[in-house]
Amino acid sequence: MFLKQVSVFLENADGRLGSALNVLKNENINIISLSLADTTEFGMLRMIVSDPEKAKTALKSAGLSAHLTDVFAIKLPHVVGSLQSVVETISKAGINIEYMYALSTKDENACIVIKPADKEACAKALEGMKLDFVTDDMIKNF
Amino acid sequence: MNKIWNEAKECMSRDEMSVLQSKRLKKQVDYVYHNVEHYRKKMQSVGLEPGDINGIEDLNKLPYTTKDDLRDTYPFGLFAAPQSEIVRIHASSGTTGKATVVGYTRRDIEIWSECVSRALTMCGLGRNDIVQVAYGYGLFTGGLGAHYGVENLGATVVPMSTGNTKKLITMMKDFGATGIMCTPSYLLHIAETIIENGDLENIKLRAAVCGAEPWTEKMRLQIEEKLHLNCHDIYGLSEIMGPGVACDCELHQGLHIQEDHFLPEIISPETLEPIGENELGELVFTTLTKEGIPLIRYRTKDLTSITRCSCGCGRTTARIARFKGRSDDMLILRGVNVFPSQIEAALLELSETLPHYMIIIDRVNNLDTIEVQVEVEERFFSDEIKELEKLTKRIEGVIKQAIGLAVKVKLVEPKTLDRSEGKSVHVIDHRVFD
Numbered sequence: 100m101f102l103k104q105v106s107v108f109l110e111n112a113d114g115r116l117g118s119a120l121n122v123l124k125n126e127n128i129n130i131i132s133l134s135l136a137d138t139t140e141f142g143m144l145r146m147i148v149s150d151p152e153k154a155k156t157a158l159k160s161a162g163l164s165a166h167l168t169d170v171f172a173i174k175l176p177h178v179v180g181s182l183q184s185v186v187e188t189i190s191k192a193g194i195n196i197e198y199m200y201a202l203s204t205k206d207e208n209a210c211i212v213i214k215p216a217d218k219e220a221c222a223k224a225l226e227g228m229k230l231d232f233v234t235d236d237m238i239k240n241f
Numbered sequence: 242m243n244k245i246w247n248e249a250k251e252c253m254s255r256d257e258m259s260v261l262q263s264k265r266l267k268k269q270v271d272y273v274y275h276n277v278e279h280y281r282k283k284m285q286s287v288g289l290e291p292g293d294i295n296g297i298e299d300l301n302k303l304p305y306t307t308k309d310d311l312r313d314t315y316p317f318g319l320f321a322a323p324q325s326e327i328v329r330i331h332a333s334s335g336t337t338g339k340a341t342v343v344g345y346t347r348r349d350i351e352i353w354s355e356c357v358s359r360a361l362t363m364c365g366l367g368r369n370d371i372v373q374v375a376y377g378y379g380l381f382t383g384g385l386g387a388h389y390g391v392e393n394l395g396a397t398v399v400p401m402s403t404g405n406t407k408k409l410i411t412m413m414k415d416f417g418a419t420g421i422m423c424t425p426s427y428l429l430h431i432a433e434t435i436i437e438n439g440d441l442e443n444i445k446l447r448a449a450v451c452g453a454e455p456w457t458e459k460m461r462l463q464i465e466e467k468l469h470l471n472c473h474d475i476y477g478l479s480e481i482m483g484p485g486v487a488c489d490c491e492l493h494q495g496l497h498i499q500e501d502h503f504l505p506e507i508i509s510p511e512t513l514e515p516i517g518e519n520e521l522g523e524l525v526f527t528t529l530t531k532e533g534i535p536l537i538r539y540r541t542k543d544l545t546s547i548t549r550c551s552c553g554c555g556r557t558t559a560r561i562a563r564f565k566g567r568s569d570d571m572l573i574l575r576g577v578n579v580f581p582s583q584i585e586a587a588l589l590e591l592s593e594t595l596p597h598y599m600i601i602i603d604r605v606n607n608l609d610t611i612e613v614q615v616e617v618e619e620r621f622f623s624d625e626i627k628e629l630e631k632l633t634k635r636i637e638g639v640i641k642q643a644i645g646l647a648v649k650v651k652l653v654e655p656k657t658l659d660r661s662e663g664k665s666v667h668v669i670d671h672r673v674f675d
């Protein structure tokens with residue numbers, strides 16, 4: 100049900116994002132989707148990549164603070180209200196969504212990445228919805 | 242209660258101690274005036290003669306001695322005894338400039354050994370103990386100073402020196418060593434190795450006597466907890482003697498100074514005037530019985546406070562508190578005296594080990610700004626901005642509590658801050674003072 104996301108702590112300074120992306124390029128790791136959240140002082144780069152373990156190791160050996168985080172990646176049809184129903188289910192279960200962003204796909208469907216405060220509780224809440232999850236084994240050929 | 246090595250000296254009444262110190266001070270001043278040209282000139286320049294010093298109440302008339310006096314007279318200019326009487330030389334390599342060289346007569350070595358024996362007795366060690374000395378042997382006073390003290394005590398000394406932790410632990414087990422003398426950071430490393438190897442039950446250490454580098458009470462307790470022993474803080478500096486100038490007893494309520502040999506004062510590093518008991522200031526020592534290189538009112542630059550009330554252990558000697566830093570590290574920020582070590586201690590409250598940090602001072606619109614950069618290490622990591630901001634606020638909180646000033650904390654990427662070996666730079670001051 101889960102998908103591994105690579106999270107990288109970056110200082111809010113010139114060239115920091117570039118150097119992180121450079122590491123992935125040199126390791127031939129494909130970035131499928133990314134989101135960058137930032138404050139005035141620092142930023143958090145969150146990425147779905149073709150090989151998260153390899154990405155983490157490479158980023159770390161380049162001196163960056165990289166970690167893997169479990170997130171949900173859910174395929175959604177392009178229909179009004181499909182995202183809303185997922186979000187509503189999660190919030191009705193009393194679970195906070197820490198952040199979410201879109202994941203690009205090749206097929207007709209949209210795809211959304213969600214990081215809930217409590218992933219186990221969230222998995223339980225979504226169980227009955229018959230959703231289409233993107234998981235680790237699928238991401239290599241995404 | 243642990244034994245007392247020299248009750249006559251360590252437990253004498255405060256009045257008796259003042260009389261003894263006065264008598265010895267008078268003699269020491271007379272001795273340096275007649276044997277050290279540098280001191281004679283220094284005293285003459287302020288119109289002082291040995292006859293003007295009649296006791297410790299006159300101490301304030303004497304000029305201070307600093308490390309510069311030692312450098313200016315390199316190598317032997319401050320020696321009061323002729324070379325034929327000097328039996329040993331030690332030297333410390335300063336971070337800047339020439340080494341400071343000190344010389345000892347046979348009697349100096351005897352007194353030094355006596356002081357270390359007193360310290361070891363305070364730590365509960367005696368002739369039935371086997372003590373590993375894992376300070377460096379050589380020009381540094383730690384190794385040989387500790388070594389002679391252990392021998393004088395009548396215990397068995399194992400001169401390990403530094404560098405081979407594996408051999409040290411093997412011998413610790415095989416010999417059944419009950420005492421160890423080394424730097425606290427090295428002992429923590431030794432402790433971790435012992436625990437990793439599952440050797441804890443095979444060691445018999447009862448007491449550790451640590452010093453020669455700044456450390457915290459938290460580290461002392463960590464050592465005690467890891468190794469199940471009593472860990473003591475021994476203090477000394479080569480200019481005055483070496484390790485053994487002061488040490489804490491089993492009550493750990495400050496370090497007892499061997500006051501019959503070293504006369505302590507606390508002064509304000511700004512006004513250079515003596516300050517009262519229990520107030521933080523710079524520690525100053527006057528040697529009272531030294532022959533090789535006697536020093537008058539030597540400014541140690543170490544910051545501490547002093548108390549003269551008697552201790553539960555029975556000793557009456559003055560005690561100094563754990564060091565708060567160095568006066569040459571002192572920062573004056575918005576009129577408040579701040580020591581980097583205070584910020585360090587606050588950061589230590591966050592977790593077991595110290596995160597890498599840097600203090601950046603600037604002045605914006607006539608107001609000092611303080612930024613503390615802290616590396617985001619594994620244990621601090623979160624991929625949520627909210628958590629990182631919470632961490633920032635928490636660090637700001639503990640530092641503010643420690644120094645009484647608001648600071649700005651900035652999280653930085655790991656391994657971006659300076660990690661040079663030895664004395665790492667923790668403060669960058671961008672302020673310009675005209």
Ligand SMILES: [Zn+2]
Binds near residue numbers: 490491492497555
């Ligand atoms: Zn005591």
